[in-house]
Amino acid sequence: QQSPSIALLQFKNSLTKSDALYNWNDDGSNPCDPHNVWVGIICSNGIINTINLSDMDLEGEPDIGCLEAIDGLRALSIQNNSLAGPMPNINRLRFIKAFYAGSNWFTGVIPSDFFQTLGSLKKLWLQHNNFSGRIPKSIGELPNLKELHLEYNEFSGPIPAFLEPDILTMLDLSNNKLQGEIPKSLNQFDAKVFENNPDLCGSKIGKECNDSPTATRQDQSEPSTDQPKSSVPWIIMIVVVALLILIILARANQIDEDKRPLGKGGINDEAVVYIPPTVTKKAPTSSNNSSIGNSNTSVVGSSSSNINTNNNNNNNKVKDAAPIQPQVAPIKDAAPAAARPMGGLGDLVMVNEERGVFGLQDLMKAAAEVLGNGGLGSAYKATLGSGVSVVVKRVREMNQMTKEVFDAEMKKLAKLKHQNILTPLAYHFRKEEKLLVSEYVPKGSVLYVLHGERGISHAELQWDKRLKIIKGVARGMGFLHKEFASYPLPHGDLKSSNVLIGSDYEPLLSDYAFYPLLNNTPTVQSMFAYKSPEAILNQKVSPKSDVYCMGIIILEIITGKYPSQYYNNQKGGTDVVQWVKSALAENRGKELIDPEITASSDESVSEMEKLLHIGAACTESEPDERIDLTEAIRRIEDVSV
């Protein structure tokens, strides 16, 4: 059998652009050599178990099958590149558990039985590609499948039957061309995961299925081929109609800027504009993809003439910045500030010039990527001409706010100085648009590093780092509770996606102190503090609700489990509160600690257990019985590495 290094080189040779893999060389070096580990390779005890090639600007048609020679390989990510061709031959990696191939240019029909050999597969991420035809039946037959992302493709036909729907905790089939009835076995998922499939029906999305051939097709036996009927005439028709709409929109826009949905309030932002992700992906330079970059591209976001319509020249890529965003409908919201015209819209107010001074014009010119669309609004990463990357958060429903109140709140936030608090850099206020700009933190959030791709940062998330993060979160919370002592919720939205990992693993809290800005709007309910038992039971929140949120993070970090509390319906993830509570009652706390941290720090298990107890005390369901923040911080500070 081939050696792992030969297999890796063969894989590299299948690519037409692989500059990032600069130390993958045929020089007898060992990919796991701790002094010169090959880029993207993650080893455990000298054996390759993960290959993480996300975001490496790779191009070509990857030969993944040759990696079957790497026995220990369990996770592979090629996400966010410009790879193309048919579905890569991952089916030769019979022991693979996680495969991430989102945001590339893969095309074509995947054979129905393609996944048959992949009985160990738990995570399959193929979103934002151009796959077509039916969702392979064999996906539904995977016995261990937990996460399935197929959104933003061209899949058609019925949703296949899932043999193990209860195991499936994360699913997104939105933005395809699926047809027929949504299987009842998928009822645990939010309607969002099926949206933008005009021909789907079922009680889940409130659309009755009639007996039309479309609606009943999934009950019939599968046709002999997965290929849908010729769609060429339809495509021509759609393109013509789209062009007509565009021309009309462009005219309307010229006539009266204020009549655009984004120009005036009153129209639901979500219904108005979205950036088709295939438009913002970077097309591979080596393959002939011209059709992707032209007529489609002019549809971007709105009728703005400022948008860069030449896809081959722009660097925008839809980035799956946080692969774990279960309650989020990604990439569907208004165009980023960076992609909209600013005529007469006022400018940014800079409140912190440490990262330089910039204005809306600079944001407009910046390469923008969608990071996500959370409960409070959507977030974009924009890389300015100066090379500085910032995050623009477009917050929903702050419309009742007067400019004076908003200014005052922003200035308060800008003054905060604490090593565990991310302070804003700038903001923008218009009656119908509020933007908050902050520094982009490259490592991402605790959510991402802990549960997302098992990359280098994850491997580094050992006991000492986890303790550092928990202490930093506690210190940041202590600071916010002093600064905003009069607020019912000094933070309000503390959860692992709002804890960013700064340099040297010092955590930075973000999205805090929004309560006064959101109060009296439905959006306030999206804050995580509203998932505390007192809020669920009687809509009451208090600073103790923040303590509950902190407890969830502590339990999440120590157990390594994704808390069910982050889901809207609590039907996925682990109920960390109950799980820890019952285990502690039976003196079994040790069993719950993430084996990834006990393996290398066995001597510290008793300290880890202390944190489980603190987490449990913070998540007591009765606020009166819940430990208060000062006491929690004191106990956390007592824990040592």
Ligand SMILES: Nc1ncnc2c1ncn2[C@@H]1O[C@H](COP(=O)(O)OP(=O)(O)OP(=O)(O)O)[C@@H](O)[C@H]1O
């Ligand atoms: N400054 C930043 N640097 C790097 N990543 C960020 C930054 N701000 C946000 N993110 C990441 O971008 C993604 C989207 O953020 P966003 O705040 O919109 O969603 P969220 O945290 O999931 O939900 P919510 O809106 O309820 O806070 C999250 O995964 C978040 O961790």
